[in-house]
Amino acid sequence: MSRVLDWDITVPFRWTCGPVYGRFLGGLKEKQLLGFECPRCQEVYCPPQDICPRCGGDFDPEQCRPLGEEGDLVSFTVVEANLFGPRPDDEYLRRRIHPADLGEHPLLWPPDPPYAIVMVRLDGAANNFLHLARGEDLSRLQVGCRMRAVWKEEREGFLLDLDRFTVL
Amino acid sequence: MKEVGIIAWAHSEFSPRNEGMSRNELLYQVTKKVLEEAGMEIGQIDMVISASCDTVDGTSISNAYVVDEMGAYMKEESKVEEDGAYALAYAYYRLLTGQYNNCLVVSHGKISDSAPAFYTNMSCDPFLLRPLGLTGESAAALQARVYAHRFGATEEDFAAVAVKNRRLGSINPHTQLKSPVTLEEVLASPVVASPLRELTTAPVTDGAAAVIMATGEYARERGKDLVRVEGIGFSQDLYYPGNKDLSTSASAKAAAAMAYREAQVKDPLRELDFAEITEQHAFYELLLYEALGWCGPGEGRRLLAEGVTDREGEFPVNPSGGALCANPVMSAGLVRVVECCRQLTGTAEGYQLPKPVRRALAHACSGLFLQSNLAIILGI
Ligand SMILES: [Zn+2]
Numbered sequence: 047m048s049r050v051l052d053w054d055i056t057v058p059f060r061w062t063c064g065p066v067y068g069r070f071l072g073g074l075k076e077k078q079l080l081g082f083e084c085p086r087c088q089e090v091y092c093p094p095q096d097i098c099p100r101c102g103g104d105f106d107p108e109q110c111r112p113l114g115e116e117g118d119l120v121s122f123t124v125v126e127a128n129l130f131g132p133r134p135d136d137e138y139l140r141r142r143i144h145p146a147d148l149g150e151h152p153l154l155w156p157p158d159p160p161y162a163i164v165m166v167r168l169d170g171a172a173n174n175f176l177h178l179a180r181g182e183d184l185s186r187l188q189v190g191c192r193m194r195a196v197w198k199e200e201r202e203g204f205l206l207d208l209d210r211f212t213v214l
Numbered sequence: 215m216k217e218v219g220i221i222a223w224a225h226s227e228f229s230p231r232n233e234g235m236s237r238n239e240l241l242y243q244v245t246k247k248v249l250e251e252a253g254m255e256i257g258q259i260d261m262v263i264s265a266s267c268d269t270v271d272g273t274s275i276s277n278a279y280v281v282d283e284m285g286a287y288m289k290e291e292s293k294v295e296e297d298g299a300y301a302l303a304y305a306y307y308r309l310l311t312g313q314y315n316n317c318l319v320v321s322h323g324k325i326s327d328s329a330p331a332f333y334t335n336m337s338c339d340p341f342l343l344r345p346l347g348l349t350g351e352s353a354a355a356l357q358a359r360v361y362a363h364r365f366g367a368t369e370e371d372f373a374a375v376a377v378k379n380r381r382l383g384s385i386n387p388h389t390q391l392k393s394p395v396t397l398e399e400v401l402a403s404p405v406v407a408s409p410l411r412e413l414t415t416a417p418v419t420d421g422a423a424a425v426i427m428a429t430g431e432y433a434r435e436r437g438k439d440l441v442r443v444e445g446i447g448f449s450q451d452l453y454y455p456g457n458k459d460l461s462t463s464a465s466a467k468a469a470a471a472m473a474y475r476e477a478q479v480k481d482p483l484r485e486l487d488f489a490e491i492t493e494q495h496a497f498y499e500l501l502l503y504e505a506l507g508w509c510g511p512g513e514g515r516r517l518l519a520e521g522v523t524d525r526e527g528e529f530p531v532n533p534s535g536g537a538l539c540a541n542p543v544m545s546a547g548l549v550r551v552v553e554c555c556r557q558l559t560g561t562a563e564g565y566q567l568p569k570p571v572r573r574a575l576a577h578a579c580s581g582l583f584l585q586s587n588l589a590i591i592l593g594i
Contacts, residue, residue, distance in 0.1 A: 048234050055272055061340045071341065091457075093342055099457040121363070121460070123355035123407040129331030130347065156335065156347025163352050163407075165360075165456060174456035176356075178346060189363045205345045 060144035065107040066094050074207040077197050078112040081171055085109065089172035099173070115195040116214065117168035122179065122187045124162045133158065152204050160184060164211050166193050178210045186213045217430030218309045219440035220592075221316075222252035223552040225423040228390035228540040231326035232420040237271060240422045241322040242283035248318070248424035249285075252438070259426070260314040262286040263305045265298040265321035265544050269336050270328045284320045297321065297492075298423055298548030299578035299588050303446050305427050315432040322422035323543035330418055330543075337582065342454065351415060353455065353582040354495040355407035360460040361501055362409065365512035372414050373400035374518055375496035376538055380413075382525055383535020385565045390419055390540035414496035414538075421542025423549050441555045444573070445479070445591040447472025455583045466505035466579070466587035473575070474507070477591035482575065483508050486591070488530040488557060488567060490550035491577035494537045498584065502577065503531070506589065526568060533557060533567055547578020551590060558594045 063071060066082065070093055073080035082094035086103030092113055094105055139153035162179040164187070179187060192214040201207035224247035226232075226240050235243070249256060262284055266276040273279055277286075277293035284291070294301045298321025305317040325333070334350035361367060374397065381394045395413055403413040433440040449468035452458045470482075479485045491506070493499035500514030508529065509517045517523055523531035532538075534553040537546045554574040556562040573593040580586040 063341065067341050093454070093456070095454060095457070099452050099454065121356045121359040123352050123359060123410075124405070125347070125352050125355075125407045127351070127404070127406045129349055129351065129406075130329075130335075152345075154340075154345060156331075161347075163346050163348060163356060165356060173454070176343065176346060176348070176456055189359065205342060 056142055058142055058144045060147050064096060066096050066105050069107040069110060070094055071203045071205065073110070073112070074205070075201045075203040077201070079115060079168060079195060080110040081113040081168070082110045090170055091173050092168050092171040093175055113168045113170045117166040117171070117175070117193055119164060119187060119189055119191045119193050120167050120174045121165040121189060122162050124184050124187070125159045128159050130156045150202065152202060152206065162187060164193065166211055177208060179212065180210050183213045216310050216312060217440070217442060218306055218427060219430070219433065219442040220425045220551070220555055221428045221433050221438040221440060222248050222426040223424070223555045224248040224251055225388070225542070225545065225549055225552055226421045228419050228421045228542055230390070230418050230420070232324065237322055237324040237327065238280050238283045240324060240420065241280050241320060244322070244422040244424045245283065245285050245318070245320060248426055252426045254426065256285040258316070259285060259289065259318045260316050261290040261308070262318045262320065263292050263294065263301040265294045265296060265301040265548070267295055267323060267544055269333050270323045270325055270543055272328060280322070285318065296580045296586070297578045297588070298545050299551055299576065299590065300448070300547070300580070302425060302427065302548060302551060302590070303448060303588060306443050306446055309427060309429055316426060316428040318424065318426055319548070320422065320424040321545040321548050323545060324420045325418055325543040326420050334582065348582070350494070350582060351410060352407040354498070355410045356455065357460040357583055358409055358495065358497045361497055364461040367497070367500065367515055369401060369409050370397065371500065371515040372409070372496040373397050374515070375493065375499045376400045376414050378518065378524060379493070379532050379536045379538040382533055382565070383539030386534050386539070387564055389535050391417055391535070410495060416494040416537045416541035419540050419542040421540070421545050423542065423545040423552060425548065425551060439559065441558055442593050443590060444593045445473040445475070445477030446589070447474070447476070448586070448588040450586045451584070453585065460583060462511065463501060463505045463584040463587060466502055466584060467507070469587040469589045470506045473589040473591050479591060482506070483529050486529070486573050486575050487569070487571040488533060489575040489577065490532055490534060490536065490553045492537050492546050492550060492579050493532065494541055494546065496538065499531065499536070506575070506577065530567055533562070533565060547576070547588065550576040550578060551592070554592050558592060
């Protein structure tokens with residue numbers, strides 16, 4: 047007979063953002079989508095990387111400026127299957143925060159389907175930004191349509207400070 | 215250059231959930247089987263290269279716990295946290311040094327003990343992708359949409375790949391899904407993440423695979439036939455999907471170019487007889503026809519529609535049914551190698567290709583958005 051032990055793995059963890067991601071995520075708190083200019087090839091990236099994905103230039107976290115809140119939809123998928131199961135209660139999710147760093151932190155869990163993951167080329171950016179869309183926008187998404195950022199009321203320097211993109 | 219190849223191969227049974235066996239037992243079973251196939255004992259093996267994944271196994275340094283079962287006790291063993299086909303590549307380069315006679319290559323994954331969505335979401339960075347709930351399915355769906363939009367490919371084109379591969383898999387006694395499906399059934403299957411449906415996505419598969427590699431001298435001394443490795447290429451693309459062209463796979467192109475260069479293949483469609491590729495999503499197959507250099511950009515669906523890549527075609531692709539019929543995590547690519555070996559040695563009983571075959575390409579991939587690709591040219 048075969049027995050099974052059910053025992054999930056919860057590893058408290060904290061992620062050091064570093065200067066470039068830190069600046070980018072800090073910008074979201076201020077309702078800014080910051081584009082970072084590569085000092086070598088002058089392309090503007092939103093979101094940035096630590097180094098330029100094309101030429102290897104070293105991004106300066108201060109060399110950035112807010113882009114507009116609009117862009118073109120490059121791709122999307124409407125996620126219909128719930129592959130993660132129901133969201134656990136907050137107590138469970140809080141246990142995953144690093145014990146040395148307890149305090150107010152986003153309780154991370156994937157969004158409930160149906161929702162969309164969208165790829166948006168923000169005006170002035172050289173790359174595409176992956177984020178979310180929801181609600182009645184799901185049936186209006188079309189490659190090439192114009193999208194605009196929608197912000198959360200309360201923001202904490204996290205990717206989901208930007209609530210979603212909506213179809214214009 | 216030194217001759218290096220494969221002298222024996224095996225894989226476990228494939229099932230969506232192997233109730234009876236732990237990962238250690240899966241691995242032990244396949245290790246025993248491949249040694250039997252080679253007529254060797256574990257004491258004759260010089261080194262072991264394994265492939266497994268910490269998040270699939272639920273332990274860090276996932277090879278440590280299964281060293282006994284893979285026969286690596288008191289041997290040189292290294293692990294690759296990639297598909298088993300990448301472990302084969304490491305073994306190949308080590309054998310080329312002349313320091314070793316042979317190598318056991320093993321891979322295992324009991325994905326049903328883990329949870330596939332969590333496993334692929336865990337491979338995403340925590341700043342930009344993981345909070346979106348991105349998984350293998352939604353990543354592939356975003357790429358499928360870019361491919362479809364650029365080339366005008368449709369859901370029917372993707373479904374046609376699933377129909378071909380499920381039909382081919384239906385005569386392969388070793389695979390998991392042995393029933394053919396119709397175009398209507400594929401298009402009526404539930405949407406997982408648009409435009410991908412259940413039947414255009416590979417199944418969940420528990421499994422393990424193994425090959426024994428050896429130098430030409432060692433194989434000849436022991437009277438073993440060798441399926442020669444004639445060339446290997448691999449390449450990594452950028453990580454963040456917003457930074458690259460998703461209508462193709464630059465790393466698959468680079469991997470194929472490197473393998474073709476080593477094997478001196480100039481016109482793959484003419485000089486190779488067939489291929490086994492890791493099409494974990496139906497549209498991967500069309501995209502890979504193009505990236506691996508078998509047709510121009512956007513022409514993948516034409517190659518499929520003309521029957522070129524079917525069983526009776528000039529260049530069959532996935533005569534085993536491919537990953538759409540069985541997708542053992544960490545072994546899907548190594549199983550492509552095993553399937554090439556079967557065809558090349560005329561031992562694909564029940565699904566042997568009708569034409570004579572001497573040279574093939576096996577493809578493996580790893581990561582979301584086809585980030586990493588590996589191509590191996592095999593010949594007899
Ligand atoms: Zn640059």
